[in-house]
Amino acid sequence: xxxxxxxxxxxxxxxxxxxxxxxxxxxxxxxxxxxxxxxxxxxxxxxxxxxxxxxxxxxxxxxxxxxxxxxxxxxxxxxxxxxxxxxxxxxxxxxxxxxxxxxxxxxxxxxxxxxxxxxxxxxxxxxxxxxxxxxxxxxxxxxxxxxxxxxxxxxxxxxxxxxxxxxxxxxxxxxxxxxxxxxxxxxxxxxxxxxxxxxxxxxxxxxxxxxxxxxxxxxxxxxxxxxxxxxxxxxxxxxxxxxxxxxxxxxxxxxxxxxxxxxxxxxxxxxxxxxxxxxxxxxxxxxxxxxxxxxxxxxxxxxxxxxxxxxxxx
Numbered sequence: 001x002x003x004x005x006x007x008x009x010x011x012x013x014x015x016x017x018x019x020x021x022x023x024x025x026x027x028x029x030x031x032x033x034x035x036x037x038x039x040x041x042x043x044x045x046x047x048x049x050x051x052x053x054x055x056x057x058x059x060x061x062x063x064x065x066x067x068x069x070x071x072x073x074x075x076x077x078x079x080x081x082x083x084x085x086x087x088x089x090x091x092x093x094x095x096x097x098x099x100x101x102x103x104x105x106x107x108x109x110x111x112x113x114x115x116x117x118x119x120x121x122x123x124x125x126x127x128x129x130x131x132x133x134x135x136x137x138x139x140x141x142x143x144x145x146x147x148x149x150x151x152x153x154x155x156x157x158x159x160x161x162x163x164x165x166x167x168x169x170x171x172x173x174x175x176x177x178x179x180x181x182x183x184x185x186x187x188x189x190x191x192x193x194x195x196x197x198x199x200x201x202x203x204x205x206x207x208x209x210x211x212x213x214x215x216x217x218x219x220x221x222x223x224x225x226x227x228x229x230x231x232x233x234x235x236x237x238x239x240x241x242x243x244x245x246x247x248x249x250x251x252x253x254x255x256x257x258x259x260x261x262x263x264x265x266x267x268x269x270x271x272x273x274x275x276x277x278x279x280x281x282x283x284x285x286x287x288x289x290x291x292x293x294x295x296x297x298x299x300x301x302x303x304x305x306x307x308x309x310x311x312x313x314x
Contacts, residue, residue, distance in 0.1 A: 055314045212272040
């Protein structure tokens with residue numbers, strides 16, 4: 001139901017954006033609010049991680065293994081997305097539209113922009129770790145509410161872009177295969193991580209099958225991994241690794257998009273391409289890629305628990 005609600009908000013935003021296409025000033029204001037919401041979400045993401053002192057204390061132990069799995073799964077997914085766009089879509093990818101003006105920056109500017117995102121996340125991490133979080137933050141689920149606002153403004157950015165709306169009509173049907181590219185790339189990355197780390201094969205593949213969906217995948221692994229003495233450890237690695245995949249995509253979206261193209265960013269984001277990372281996909285490419293990004297994320301969000309369950313049965 002949460003996914004459905006986010007998609008409805010996105011659709012409402014698109015409808016409003018279409019209505020406001022000739023209202024440049026209002027669209028500009030919405031764009032500013034969109035940017036503010038992104039930084040708020042990053043801040044809250046940091047707060048939620050920082051307040052879990054137990055997880056923070058274990059980060060030095062789990063961090064290396066988690067990061068290796070995340071980076072390798074991302075890397076092979078990104079390359080897969082780039083190859084898919086280059087050879088399967090060909091000219092269709094150009095028809096979807098080029099990068100937005102913000103994404104045309106130099107690589108140095110892109111990294112500088114990512115640094116501001118990192119700063120917002122770091123401030124949230126510090127606040128969450130050192131300061132008590134008001135009870136109402138959890139009671140009203142402020143992070144979810146902020147994400148809903150973000151989805152609404154993301155919809156406005158899509159609907160308000162006339163060229164983007166026209167280009168969607170030319171979207172290749174081949175994009176329906178994009179989630180499979182991420183699944184295969186993630187599997188290859190997991191196998192490479194297994195060859196490098198002191199973890200068994202099932203653990204590495206199960207962690208990778210989170211596709212950035214850290215909350216669900218870590219719970220499934222902790223509950224169902226065997227032997228039980230390793231369940232908590234592998235579940236923690238899954239949590240940290242998939243958070244790393246989400247956060248690294250946020251910070252590196254524009255450099256990835258510049259080097260490997262929009263589909264590389266979408267594949268890097270995994271299941272989060274439909275929500276948390278949607279804004280960064282759009283910023284690294286164009287609003288026309290919002291629809292493929294949402295589709296990609298929805299498919300992987302549905303596939304994640306199935307994939308994890310199949311791996312745990314092996």
